[in-house]
Every structure is written in structure tokens, then in C-alpha cells.
Amino acid sequence: MSNLFIVAAPSGCGKTSLVKALIEKTKNLCVSVSHTTRAARSGEVHGENYFFVSKNEFDEINNNNGFIESACVFDNHYGSAKQTVKDLLTQNQDVILEIDWQGARQVEKFFSGIISIFIIPPSIEALRERLTDRGQDNPTIIERRMKDAVSEMQHYDEFDYLVVNDDFDIALNELSTIIHSQRLNIEQQSIKHQDLLKALIG
Known part of the structure; x- marks a missing residue:
């Protein structure tokens, strides 16, 4: 039985870095790759970071109800394909959706039993510093963010x-704890160890 996790955070809170590190240290956990109309940034790979598509391609999928959630963020469109998520869940993988709170509301209409996690910065000052230091946006965009x-x-x-990303390693450990605790709940364990339970108690 696979789990569907939602991880959301404002821009600059370190969500992408945390999720990447979490995937690397956790078996049978993956991220559902979203579609986007924005241009690829340096080092980003099509099909790995995002499926980079044109506005027309995005609209075609959307018009065919192919997304379980979609949003327009800073004039770019993002969407999680329904089929992508379903395929991953049937492969005995726990799946993470990196989306915002609006997307989380949309996904809950398609899937039940979702585990949602929100990441925040330790302070407003720290968030501004992170947005500035990464050097991707001009001052106007930073203020908008x-x-x-x-x-x-x-x-x-x-x-x-709720996870506060003050110390990266602590935040990563907290995310890992959430993932593993979900895998140990009674429903998950009853299915995983049904043969053992039958042998123990008949």
C-alpha cells in the first residue's frame, strides 16, 4: 500500500533541497515530476526536474482533465499529471507532490488518505536573505515572492x-520521521505483515 505525501512551502524555504535529500536517503520514495510552461533553469533536466512544455501542450492536457492539480505561479503554469501519480503509486512507491496549498486542496478531491507537510522559514529575515543570496531574481521579484x-x-x-527549516539536517530528519511513522501505522503494518500476524494469532 503506497502513500501520497504533499510537501508545500513558500519560495525560498529550501523545499526542493530538502525533498531531494530525503529521496536520496529513503527507499521506495520518489517525487512526481510536474509539468510546467516556464523555461528550464541552468542544470535542470526535462523529465527529471519538470516536464517542460509549451502553453499549448499544457492547455491540451488541462482541457482533457489530465491534471489532478494545476496553478499559475509568477506567470508560469504548473500541473501534476493524474496518470503520472497513479503509475507511481501502483509501483509500490511512496510519492511526494511538491505543490502549494491551493494544489493540495485540489489533490484531496482525487485521492484520500493524503499526508500533507508544510515547511516554513525560521524568520522573515531568513527568508529574505535566502531569496536574495540565491541570485535568481531581481529586487522587484524578491518583493513579490x-x-x-x-x-x-x-x-x-x-x-x-509543520516543519521549520532553520537547521537543514534537523528539518531533513523531521521529514524522514514523518515518512517512516506513516509507514508504521496499523493499516500499513497489518497489510505488510499479514502472514506473520496470521501465524502468531491465527
Whole structure:
């Protein structure tokens, strides 16, 4: 029985780096690769970081109800393909969706039993510093991202878990704990060890 996790965070909170490290240290855990209309950044690979598509290609999938969630962020479109997620879940993989709070609401209409995690920075000052230091955006865009971050963080209480990314290793350990605790719940363990349980108690 596979799990579907949602990991959301404002831009600059380190979500992508945390999820990448989590995948590397956790067996049978993967990220569902989203589609986007934005241009690939340096080092990004089609089909690995995103499926980079044109606006027309994106609209075609969307018009055929092919996305379980989609959003327009900073004038670019993003979407999680329904078939991609279903295929991964049937391969005995736990799946992570890296989406925002609005996407989380949409996904809950398609899948039940989702485990959602929201990541926040240790302070507003730390978030601004991270956005500035990564050197990807001009001051106008940074201010826009800061404003949007405050708006996004107001929805933290719609999620199951809250992780503060102050110390990277601590935040990573907390994410790992959430994943493994879910795998140890009674429903998961009853299915995994049904033969043992039958032998023990008849």
C-alpha cells in the first residue's frame, strides 16, 4: 500500500533541497515530476526536474482533465499529471507532490488518505536573505515572492505536519520521521505483515 505525501512551502524555504535529500536517503520514495510552461533553469533536466512544455501542450492536457492539480505561479503554469501519480503509486512507491496549498486542496478531491507537510522559514529575515543570496531574481521579484510567502504561510494549519527549516539536517530528519511513522501505522503494518500476524494469532 503506497502513500501520497504533499510537501508545500513558500519560495525560498529550501523545499526542493530538502525533498531531494530525503529521496536520496529513503527507499521506495520518489517525487512526481510536474509539468510546467516556464523555461528550464541552468542544470535542470526535462523529465527529471519538470516536464517542460509549451502553453499549448499544457492547455491540451488541462482541457482533457489530465491534471489532478494545476496553478499559475509568477506567470508560469504548473500541473501534476493524474496518470503520472497513479503509475507511481501502483509501483509500490511512496510519492511526494511538491505543490502549494491551493494544489493540495485540489489533490484531496482525487485521492484520500493524503499526508500533507508544510515547511516554513525560521524568520522573515531568513527568508529574505535566502531569496536574495540565491541570485535568481531581481529586487522587484524578491518583493513579490516575499508578499506571496506571507500569504501562503497563512494556510499552514490546513496541513497535517509543520516543519521549520532553520537547521537543514534537523528539518531533513523531521521529514524522514514523518515518512517512516506513516509507514508504521496499523493499516500499513497489518497489510505488510499479514502472514506473520496470521501465524502468531491465527
